[in-house]
Amino acid sequence: MSSWTAFRAIVTKDMKTYYLKPPNISWGLVFPFAWMLMFYLRSRTPLDIRALLPGVVSMSILFGTTSMLAVTITFERRSRSFERLLLAPIDLSLLMLAKTGGAILFGVLNAFVPVAVAAFAVDLSGIGWLSVIGSILLIAASSTFLGLFISVAVHEVFEAQTFSNFFRFPMLFLCGLFIPLTSLPVFLQPLSFLLPLTYGADILKAAINGDGILPLWVSFPVLLVFGVGLFLFSLHNIKRKWVL
Amino acid sequence: MLEVLRAEALVKRFDAVTAVDGVSFGVRRGEIFGFLGPNGAGKTTTINLLTGLARPTSGSMFLEGREYTGRPKQAQGLMGIVPDESNLYEELDGFVNLTFCAALYGIGKAERQQRAKRLLEQFGLSEAGKRPFKAYSKGMKRKLTIAAGIIHEPKILFLDEPTTGIDVASARQIRALIGGLNRYGTTVFLTTHYIEEAERLCHRIAFIVGGRLVRIGSLEELMTEHQRETVLELAVEEAGPGLAEALRGRFPSYAVHRPDERHLRVVADSTIELLPLLGALAEDGAVVTEAKLLRPTLEEVFVRVTGIEAAAMKQEREGKKK
Numbered sequence: 001m002s003s004w005t006a007f008r009a010i011v012t013k014d015m016k017t018y019y020l021k022p023p024n025i026s027w028g029l030v031f032p033f034a035w036m037l038m039f040y041l042r043s044r045t046p047l048d049i050r051a052l053l054p055g056v057v058s059m060s061i062l063f064g065t066t067s068m069l070a071v072t073i074t075f076e077r078r079s080r081s082f083e084r085l086l087l088a089p090i091d092l093s094l095l096m097l098a099k100t101g102g103a104i105l106f107g108v109l110n111a112f113v114p115v116a117v118a119a120f121a122v123d124l125s126g127i128g129w130l131s132v133i134g135s136i137l138l139i140a141a142s143s144t145f146l147g148l149f150i151s152v153a154v155h156e157v158f159e160a161q162t163f164s165n166f167f168r169f170p171m172l173f174l175c176g177l178f179i180p181l182t183s184l185p186v187f188l189q190p191l192s193f194l195l196p197l198t199y200g201a202d203i204l205k206a207a208i209n210g211d212g213i214l215p216l217w218v219s220f221p222v223l224l225v226f227g228v229g230l231f232l233f234s235l236h237n238i239k240r241k242w243v244l
Numbered sequence: 245m246l247e248v249l250r251a252e253a254l255v256k257r258f259d260a261v262t263a264v265d266g267v268s269f270g271v272r273r274g275e276i277f278g279f280l281g282p283n284g285a286g287k288t289t290t291i292n293l294l295t296g297l298a299r300p301t302s303g304s305m306f307l308e309g310r311e312y313t314g315r316p317k318q319a320q321g322l323m324g325i326v327p328d329e330s331n332l333y334e335e336l337d338g339f340v341n342l343t344f345c346a347a348l349y350g351i352g353k354a355e356r357q358q359r360a361k362r363l364l365e366q367f368g369l370s371e372a373g374k375r376p377f378k379a380y381s382k383g384m385k386r387k388l389t390i391a392a393g394i395i396h397e398p399k400i401l402f403l404d405e406p407t408t409g410i411d412v413a414s415a416r417q418i419r420a421l422i423g424g425l426n427r428y429g430t431t432v433f434l435t436t437h438y439i440e441e442a443e444r445l446c447h448r449i450a451f452i453v454g455g456r457l458v459r460i461g462s463l464e465e466l467m468t469e470h471q472r473e474t475v476l477e478l479a480v481e482e483a484g485p486g487l488a489e490a491l492r493g494r495f496p497s498y499a500v501h502r503p504d505e506r507h508l509r510v511v512a513d514s515t516i517e518l519l520p521l522l523g524a525l526a527e528d529g530a531v532v533t534e535a536k537l538l539r540p541t542l543e544e545v546f547v548r549v550t551g552i553e554a555a556a557m558k559q560e561r562e563g564k565k566k
Contacts, residue, residue, distance in 0.1 A: 002350020005351070006347055080329055086296075087320055090348065
């Protein structure tokens with residue numbers, strides 16, 4: 001019970017201190033619009049919002065979680081306030097779930113901004129909402145845990161940003177959102193299937209537009225394995241590197 | 245006196261470097277136990293081992309008689325930790341920082357708010373409680389960090405260099421706070437490289453050098469152990485110029501010096517009998533206004549035991565301040 005008091009306090013503190021700050025909220029709102037505009041200018045054709053939705057949702061989550069978490073944890077480690085958490089009588093797994101909980105929640109909220117905007121512009125009937133919600137949660141969790149993995153690997157805040165991009169940009173172009181997987185060069189295709197976003201984006205494409213290439217019973221478990229795997233690997237690294 | 249904390253043969257190696265080398269000691273309930281040593285002696289590493297921020301290479305640790313080696317989470321709820329740098333959240337105000345720290349120890353909302361309010365009052369920070377931590381002076385930051393360390397009412401409070409890098413007035417206030425906390429029953433484990441701080445605050449002191457404990461004892465024990473001779477200093481008035489010589493003639497086993505016009509210093513290998521000495525002085529027409537036994541200072545004892553010059557310690561702490 002007392003651990004959950006601590007868990008709630010950490011999530012609430014992080015949401016207030018980092019994620020729900022005006023610059024981050026505006027980022028969550030501006031980002032999807034900027035991407036939609038970019039596609040409009042690029043194609044010069046009437047905007048098919050529904051076709052763009054899986055991509056914009058995925059990117060909103062990816063950009064809202066990975067670097068945010070990596071930066072906040074690296075910042076707290078630099079200021080040594082993270083030590084305070086390590087010294088509290090909370091199990092390390094629960095502590096890291098609490099630290100990542102705020103970012104996951106922020107990612108989920110970010111994902112629903114483009115969905116809410118799209119709801120005013122196009123007909124969203126026929127969408128598999130259960131799959132959409134499930135994939136949003138899993139993409140948010142795996143992207144956040146990727147941020148956790150990055151935060152354990154770096155020492156400085158700027159390194160966290162740089163290292164996040166090292167993962168994010170290849171992931172964006174190889175996950176099949178903008179370039180169909182079948183159109184990718186043959187040697188890059190296996191690489192796509194090593195990225196968690198490929199499976200998350202495919203679920204969203206299948207649920208929103210019915211054009212996914214993998215069955216849901218494959219994508220969901222694989223995405224779950226990516227999330228759990230990244231979390232456990234990061235936890236192992238934290239024990240090894242932060243508790244000397 | 246019961247021990248709150250015990251370390252048995254603690255060793256910590258970082259590759260080829262042995263930072264803590266077979267350290268054993270116990271901290272008794274209600275005392276301020278000081279760890280005194282230069283930078284790099286192993287003070288912070290020892291705290292990190294005891295609090296669970298580092299894993300010992302070997303050795304055992306006990307809190308309230310129960311071993312917690314390899315299971316620090318079982319003991320952390322009973323410990324309060326104040327690191328050498330204030331590490332609260334810059335964006336949060338003083339009150340929220342305290343309630344957040346209390347929540348980390350599972351304290352309910354109403355209780356943690358009550359405790360935070362009480363501590364802010366106790367530490368003279370009531371008005372500052374609504375200001376963000378980043379707006380605090382260094383001294384205020386250190387005070388709030390100590391308050392955060394005790395909000396869950398720990399069995400033992402670890403203070404790592406609590407007055408390093410802050411101004412003299414704040415350091416005095418913090419020493420007074422530590423003394424006050426101890427008077428109300430808080431057991432304190434304090435690391436410092438300020439010899440005078442250890443001398444003023446600690447009931448028992450351990451000297452640590454190169455990761456090894458070289459001596460441990462109460463101030464009295466350390467002083468007595470290193471008191472090679474008895475030195476009595478007398479303040480005298482109306483004393484003639486030949487007083488020292490006259491006394492040397494009467495008490496050949498004493499060495500008598502006259503450091504200045506108004507003082508007389510009597511040195512003996514064993515105890516000095518006061519009454520015959522005062523009688524002889526009275527006969528010579530000298531008026532004794534004060535008599536005090538001179539003891540070696542902790543600084544002198546530290547230098548003798550460790551071989552480290554006090555000047556080197558001072559230089560280090562000046563460097564650390566900067």
